[in-house]
Amino acid sequence: MQELLQHLANALLLGSTYALLGIGLTLIFGIMRVVNFTHGELYSFGAYAVFFLEAALGVNFFVAIVVAVIAGCLLGALIEFALLRPIQGADIDTTMLVMIGAWIFMQNSELLYWGGVAKSIKTPFPEAPLQLGLISVSWLRIFVLVVGSVLIVATYFFIDHTKLGKAIRATFQDHDTAALMGINIKGIYTATFALGSGLAAAAGALLGPVFLVTPTMGDIASLKAFAIVILGGLGNITGATIGGFILAFVEELGAGYVSSGYRDAMGFVIIIVILLFKPTGLFTRADRIG
Amino acid sequence: MLELRDLVSGYGKAMVVKGLSIDVGRGQLVSLIGANGAGKTTTLKAISGLIPIKSGKVIFDGQDITNASARKILSLGVAHCPEGRHVFPYMTVTENLEMGCYLRNDRKAIADDMSRIFEQFPRLAERRQQVAGTLSGGEQQMLAIGRALMSRPKLIMFDEPSLGLAPNIVEHTFDIISNIRDQGTTVLMVEQNALAALEMCDHAYLIESGALTLAGSGRELVDNPHVRAAYLAD
Numbered sequence: 001m002q003e004l005l006q007h008l009a010n011a012l013l014l015g016s017t018y019a020l021l022g023i024g025l026t027l028i029f030g031i032m033r034v035v036n037f038t039h040g041e042l043y044s045f046g047a048y049a050v051f052f053l054e055a056a057l058g059v060n061f062f063v064a065i066v067v068a069v070i071a072g073c074l075l076g077a078l079i080e081f082a083l084l085r086p087i088q089g090a091d092i093d094t095t096m097l098v099m100i101g102a103w104i105f106m107q108n109s110e111l112l113y114w115g116g117v118a119k120s121i122k123t124p125f126p127e128a129p130l131q132l133g134l135i136s137v138s139w140l141r142i143f144v145l146v147v148g149s150v151l152i153v154a155t156y157f158f159i160d161h162t163k164l165g166k167a168i169r170a171t172f173q174d175h176d177t178a179a180l181m182g183i184n185i186k187g188i189y190t191a192t193f194a195l196g197s198g199l200a201a202a203a204g205a206l207l208g209p210v211f212l213v214t215p216t217m218g219d220i221a222s223l224k225a226f227a228i229v230i231l232g233g234l235g236n237i238t239g240a241t242i243g244g245f246i247l248a249f250v251e252e253l254g255a256g257y258v259s260s261g262y263r264d265a266m267g268f269v270i271i272i273v274i275l276l277f278k279p280t281g282l283f284t285r286a287d288r289i290g
Numbered sequence: 291m292l293e294l295r296d297l298v299s300g301y302g303k304a305m306v307v308k309g310l311s312i313d314v315g316r317g318q319l320v321s322l323i324g325a326n327g328a329g330k331t332t333t334l335k336a337i338s339g340l341i342p343i344k345s346g347k348v349i350f351d352g353q354d355i356t357n358a359s360a361r362k363i364l365s366l367g368v369a370h371c372p373e374g375r376h377v378f379p380y381m382t383v384t385e386n387l388e389m390g391c392y393l394r395n396d397r398k399a400i401a402d403d404m405s406r407i408f409e410q411f412p413r414l415a416e417r418r419q420q421v422a423g424t425l426s427g428g429e430q431q432m433l434a435i436g437r438a439l440m441s442r443p444k445l446i447m448f449d450e451p452s453l454g455l456a457p458n459i460v461e462h463t464f465d466i467i468s469n470i471r472d473q474g475t476t477v478l479m480v481e482q483n484a485l486a487a488l489e490m491c492d493h494a495y496l497i498e499s500g501a502l503t504l505a506g507s508g509r510e511l512v513d514n515p516h517v518r519a520a521y522l523a524d
Contacts, residue, residue, distance in 0.1 A: 163388075163392075166381070166385055166388065166389065167389075167392065169378070169380070169381060170378050170381065170389050173378045173379060173380055173381065174376055174378055174379075176340055176372070176376075177372060177376040177378070178378075178389070179339075179340060179360040179361075180338060180340070180360055180364065180369075180370050180372065181364070181389045181390060181392045181393075181437075181441075182360065182361045182364040182365060182392045182393040182441070183361070183389075183392055184359075184361055
């Protein structure tokens with residue numbers, strides 16, 4: 001019983017960052033129909049940015065996270081502007097190849113600059129975990145859950161209630177008609193890519209201190225993000241949120257009760273099962289953002 | 291107010307509109323009639339900046355708007371109410387209307403305009419928090435018209451406003467469009483329902499295979515033997 005509770009608590013703490021990863025990817029796919037292979041690299045960028053700001057520049061941990069997220073948004077905007085905008089309207093193969101190229105380039109840049117040795121990020125939280133009845137959780141993980149949840153809620157608010165968020169939804173629902181409303185579609189693409197990238201960077205900035213930072217950390221994050229998005233249905237933000245938590249629970253329980261070596265395999269087991277039985281994703285309410 | 295000069299436009303390499311010249315005078319209701327595939331919708335899309343213009347010119351209010359962005363054209367005062375209504379299906383009625391005034395920032399006037407639209411279309415007022423995809427066809431058409439009006443256009447273009455609507459709703463829709471003209475907004479309407487379109491307009495053009503074949507008052511076109519035979523089915 002105690003073990004189960006502990007696994008559930010761990011999963012809950014992990015789930016919020018997985019949800020961020022999934023929301024970011026599903027937004028970009030939903031609006032732009034771009035399969036974003038750089039998503040995982042934005043995740044590792046977020047982690048490296050925190051590491052770099054803290055270790056090399058001596059920036060405060062919390063400030064470093066905020067700066068990393070903003071830098072992630074800007075990097076996403078740059079990728080969209082420099083790589084995707086010039087090939088807008090090209091077929092999906094071209095877009096995919098460009099994104100795969102960007103992914104390889106980004107990962108190798110990290111390897112070149114920081115080397116292949118894993119880095120760890122120092123945090124201001126006490127080492128001793130917080131004891132809550134039968135379970136114990138680290139302060140860092142509680143921080144991750146709180147910030148992750150706040151970002152999820154903020155993203156919902158942004159999409160549902162701000163003018164830009166509404167324009168993003170309108171563009172998703174009807175591209176040409178959105179243009180007739182005077183919405184700058186190219187600008188929406190850049191904003192969406194920046195937002196999705198910022199969410200990936202946030203997930204990396206939050207999980208980097210929990211695990212270790214390595215140049216290849218983005219690969220598995222990317223695969224997990226795809227698993228979450230397939231689970232929740234492409235373009236479905238609520239699906240991605242719930243999918244993120246489901247993946248975290250399955251991984252945590254799989255690692256706990258099957259074998260910890262199979263932790264990362266659990267996501268793919270889910271994808272296979274979902275694709276076999278409900279290929280449109282668990283939460284498909286037609287095709288929607290929101 | 292709006293002049294097309296030798297407009298050529300289409301999709302990819304296929305040109306659908308092949309040298310069309312028409313004039314829409316200020317305050318007029320002008321109907322563009324023709325068969326399916328004659329290039330009516332393409333013409334409207336080219337005017338509003340949704341598809342590129344290969345050659346020719348579009349002049350609005352003395353300003354050349356050929357190949358300007360859809361955003362720029364709307365901001366100059368041309369609204370386009372597209373074929374098939376195209377409301378945003380997962381957004382509420384209110385949000386759809388908000389999208390209509392996306393380029394405006396005058397909060398107070400926007401609120402006034404919105405309450406005027408709700409006054410004019412009480413069905414929409416009752417459903418203001420309902421998502422547009424759940425409205426009936428007629429309600430969606432009212433919403434699409436209201437949304438186009440929210441930009442406070444000088445010229446409003448309707449593409450097949452009667453398409454797929456019940457007969458009593460069709461009549462109501464045409465009344466609304468006549469009303470819009472009567473209140474001083476210029477209207478350019480594309481319509482398959484040729485008889486209604488000709489009866490209500492100030493001026494009409496017949497296009498066939500992407501080119502102009504007839505122009506005149508609605509009455510003149512109704513009396514024209516070719517129009518009678520091909521479009522009025524008598």
